Amino acid sequence: MSTEDAPALFEAPAAGGGRTADDRARPLADRLRPGALEEVVGQDHLLAPDAPLGRMVRAGHLSSVILWGPPGCGKTTIARLLAARVGLDVEQVSATASGVAELRKIFAAAAARRRSGRGTLLFVDEVHRFNRAQQDCLLPYVEDGTVVLVGATTENPSFELNGALLSRCQVLVLRRLDEPALTELLDRAQRLTGGPLPLTDGARAALIAMADGDGRYLLGMVEQVLAAAPATPLDEAGLAAVVATRAPAYDKAGEEHYNLISALHKSMRGSDPDAALYWLARMLSGGEDPLYVARRLVRFASEDVGLADPGALQAALGAWQAYERLGSPEGELAIAQAVVHLATAPKSIGVYRGFTRAQAAARRTGSLRPPAHILNAPTRLMKNLGYGAGYQYDPDTADGFSGADYMPEGYPPPAERERFYEPTDHGNEQQIRERLAHWERLRRRKLGETGG
Template sequence: MTLFDPPAPLAERLRPRTVSEVVGQTHLLGPGKPLSRVLASGRLGSLILWGPPGVGKTTLARLLAGEVGAHFIPLSAVSAGVKDVREATAEAERLRGRGQKTILFLDEIHRFNKAQQDALLPHVESGLLTLIGATTENPSFEVNPALRSRARTLVLEALSQEEVRGLLKRALSDPRGLPGITATDEALDLLSRLADGDARRALSTLEVASSLANPVTPESVTEAFGRHLPQMDKNGEDFYNLISALHKSVRASHVDGALYWLARMLEGGADGLYVARRIVRMAAEDIGLADPQALRLCIAARDTAEFLGSPEGDLALAQAVVYLALAPKSNSVYVAWKRALDAVRDGENLPVPLHLRNAPTALMRQQGYGKGYAYYFDDPGGSFAQNYLPDGVQLGLYHPTGEGWEARVAERWRKLQHAHGEDEGGAEAGVIDTPPAHV
């Protein structure tokens, strides 16, 4: 580095030089824990390090290679390909001839497609390469099963606020850090909270804040940090966990929870129209006929979100979420539909009874299509006496609940079942009380 070269970022300058300097991950590095036992044995097998950003996956991989005396080849799956893997393999072959082991570190391993991951398999299996993959995504979904079976998955955790605070204090006292800079306790507390367990984010923000004020204050931290966007990978597990939390909060009628998770998604950059589609599904799946207006309101919210865009349209989504959370709940149609699908998929492809068949031509009518069909408005009793399922098939798919509007339907449903001869007792066959106008 020359006098004219900019210094390395603070996070890079403070990168741990030994395992003992690593902050956090005591569940892996503490006495008797998995990585401590590995280092004590001197035998390091292939690993997949899974954890959120800024928790030390790359640093830990480098330190492990140094501890076992292995040559370290770093690659990023964002830019690397099979050609780079071949070059790493060739280098490992040369080093093996000298008795040197090689660790291939593959950052963002989930970005390798199946073919690229498969290219690693024979070299990992033979022991030529010890693979350490790093990922922020769930390896169960993003890493091929064959590769997962040859590597041990270790879960790294976000740093606690206390751990982040200790790291910040080290940055202010370490000669490699920010000598001559101080910070108020309030500033350190604020930054420890805003960092969301991400050491890199905490150190980068501290470095910027130190250029704005000395001592560093909460105001300079806020200015350096900028807008606080919740952490969310739009295509990863976090995204679907947030959707799950939103849906389950609505289902449980927890309004605050539903609003909170909706805000987390939209502030994290989720596509409002995708969220709207999921909200429409909630109306159909969990509210159903307990409140038929819910589906209409959610469709209107989707249209509003599309028409206005964000942030104005987000309010319509919030209105829909609150409505769904407050609404009575029924999954009777959802369950009935699943039963109907199961009956079709598991049953025979039985023919439609003749009296239910369409008969647009004279030839079809001669073959008996539509023969004997009782038109409800001409013959209510005969209409109810007909069979509306394939011959020999009996089903009980729909069962109304006592929630909301569907409770008003339950008595009519009981009478309809009796009229079709599907229960015991009740109204006289073929005689059905006039339902409410909106049934």
Template sequence: MTLPTSLFEPPAPLAERLRPRTVAEVVGQPHLLGPGKPLTRVLESGRLGSLILWGPPGVGKTTLARLLAGEVGAHFIALSAVSAGVKDVRDAVTEAERERGRGRRTALFLDEIHRFNKAQQDALLPHVESGLLTLIGATTENPSFEVNPALRSRARTLVLHPLTHEDLLGLLGRALSDERGLPGVGAEPAALNLLARLADGDARRALSTLEVAAALADPVTEAAVTEAFGQHLPAMDKGGEDFYNLISALHKSVRGSHPDAALYWLARMIEGGADSRYVARRIVRMASEDIGLADPQALRLAVAAQDSAEFLGSPEGDLALAQAVVYLALAPKSNSVYVAWKNALNAVREGETLPVPVHLRNAPTALLRQQGYGQSYAYYFDDPAGSFAQNYLPDGVRLDLYQPTGEGWEAKVAERWRKLMQAHGELEE
């Protein structure tokens, strides 16, 4: 095991000690580093353009930035958008100008570039555009949403993937054999498999946990890995792309009538720390959008689950959300009301604003009644036939907004709708 250089200077973390020294040592990302792939071509050409590296934590964004700059002989400046500001950018520009005077280009690595606001990102633009700075931005968030279009257009976006199980096993094996890692420490194969699974594709998490587990047991056991990991919380960036991808997966699993998948995605969200109130609101939405009148009880159950989640909180209220999700997944499906509502909105937004027919207008005063408001209105309970004969839309307007399906309870609705349209004279007998 690597020892401190002095009694007062502890060794660097294992993940830092094992940081690749060459591109050949990089684990994973074969779609970028394989033969003929984008970064391989960059290295072969010796010309490094501005890049945005987008991927989850612990997949090598910082390492790749350093190695790429080193391979093409560029001066490397590293900033973190969490703590850096416009002044730091100006200092980097000054340093880059000094290096240019020496005949050397500068690569500016900006970690978590999505944390820079518009003004800070704009401060980089002229220097990236002029070529003074070769920008390498790293982000865990979708650059389409978090990076200014002007800056994004001047950089090539490359997507980094989570490391595979095999990638992580290879990395853990290197950690146990490399002199910079934990040489001499043993580990049970089952323990390494467990660690690779729990790491969720994150190399830094895998190595950090291995380092703690090695301090607990030698050889490293499954029990030591479990203890070192603590409670395993699935990765989820609250409010970020992962969050909305999980919501999308939950909604589509409910719509697709797959209760097991729906429960899995719900559990991923809850265990990842999602606000159960937001999840509950989305479940209520599903009840109206995808079940609708095929099962009118679905909305009532979803609202009850929302109330329960609010009243009980987590974890007690989570069971009500699970009950609602299973019910909605198993329920017959209809989006007829959802489609009808969209059609109604489009009719209002795209059509001209027509007056309410006089016989349908409110007539609370004698003056309005003298103007004819409400006259000739056929009250259904007094005159059913007349009620169906009168027009309920502006003159000359015909709309076909609602089309019931034959699913569940809406099959009965469809038959009544057909008879009503015939009574209104809008369908032939």
């Protein structure tokens, strides 16, 4: 499918900078589609003269790229305009509807064009949906320049595309449209439709916020406002009654899932309860399973709070149990309570580090036997072999501490061995640190008394 017979999506812009403004049968987003790269909003970091795509256009040579960004940020528009700017014929496929057989026909046509001195841009929408066979089919034709691949995806390419394909393409990250970019789109829509929207200043700001960075969605809401034709300007409440709302972008199985749980985790670790509650609300409003969050809170309580606040683990487990008993939405408050508890708790990774060091030592030392004095001796033979001989029951000693050595036989003596658990001075661990120091003094005294 060349430029001449491409669908409307890839039609060349009309002379004078775009299509006719009075074609009201088409969606507003299509009527406002930019006719030149300079008209694209919000992506200057890619399109400016000294930016990656700007440099390619200036050189007149386009490399294969993957355009990764959220919906409505201009991926398809940029692909169309790049093809027109560098003089490439266009083949467009959808990853959800094109198989290997269709791709091979496209490559054969591209090879024929190449022999006549014409290049081909292959635009693959939703390229992340290509399976391995389809991706492998692309490789030789991208590598030898038969086609210039421009793939569009809303998903993290490193998760969805194989390494061989990624190594042959430059991944360019498009940004969600910020407020100035959305404002410019709104101004263009008003110029095209003949006047300001019937909205108060507050409703106009709310409309931009509701777009959530998606230009196409913004223009769709503009059409809904125009179709309502209110007699007086709508305020925020009136706008909410007219336009369709949607949940924030969130994919429980995709990158956004990992981004938001990372944001929640790091906000709690950074002792910011407000940010932690915000990210929790974002996850739950996006449809995340509250039990997934509850499990992560239990892990956080052990890994990041530890013994600096022994109650943190109980709080996380209590929130999990409360949600299992109450369900949504009542049980979500228990999860929020645990999030605030963890965010405001003193932090320590002493237990985490100590266990990591102990695991390394266990792997390094193999199968060393426990010292005989701490082994049980249920049989006469075991007693004769010295099991349990000399064991001291610590609670029954004068100090409540025997100072015995509990590490394996053959392990370095206490003065020479690595310390696994090192409590911090944060929260409850300060008392633990003092207690361990007291026991160390007692151990040294007892060793001195016995000549050890």
